[in-house]
Amino acid sequence: MDKRLKNLRKTMDREVFAQLKFTESHKKSIREKIKQATHSDEEILIAIMQLLVQEKTGYQLVSLLQSRGILNFKENEGALYVILHRLELKGILTSNWQEDGAKFYQLNKKGCRLLKKVEEQPLSNHMSFKEIFEG
Incomplete structure (x- = not known):
């Protein structure tokens, strides 16, 4: 060989x-x-929120994040679900179970407003991961 x-x-x-x-x-x-292939927590969170403008499963999110070069969840999908759960508890996204047993996530109005606000800021001024979860 x-x-x-x-x-x-x-x-x-x-x-x-x-x-x-x-x-x-x-x-x-x-x-x-x-x-530079490593991404900050803020960049990852923004990417997740951008992808959740439309309804997606966690599995779909992992695949789409990987296509963006974010490989943080490739070996540890559970970490993504922790983030999704926190976003849901903060009222930034909603989730629902489909009949086939798949859980779908999507930004709600509050999440869309937050995403728009974050995207309008210069990269150096982006809200921190901590601010989003605590604020």
Whole structure:
């Protein structure tokens, strides 16, 4: 198997990557973006709220967050449900059970107003995770 992979890499280098040219600045910017892959609690909360403008299950949320590059819940989906439960207790979202046993979450009017307020602020002034849950 190892030999096949080496041959594949050689073929890819010769056929595909030979046409690609990356400058050092381009390589550097890619490395920096990879390092920035971690997201703050506030960014994660905003992403969750943005996705909950329309009704979704927790499973759908995890998938959509992963597609946004937020991998915090990939190995620990339970942490997402804790956040959803807190948002529900704060009156920011509502949930309902469907006949098939799936629980759906969606921002209510208060949650939509809060999301709009947060999105209008500059990133440096975003409400903290603590402010949303306590305020």
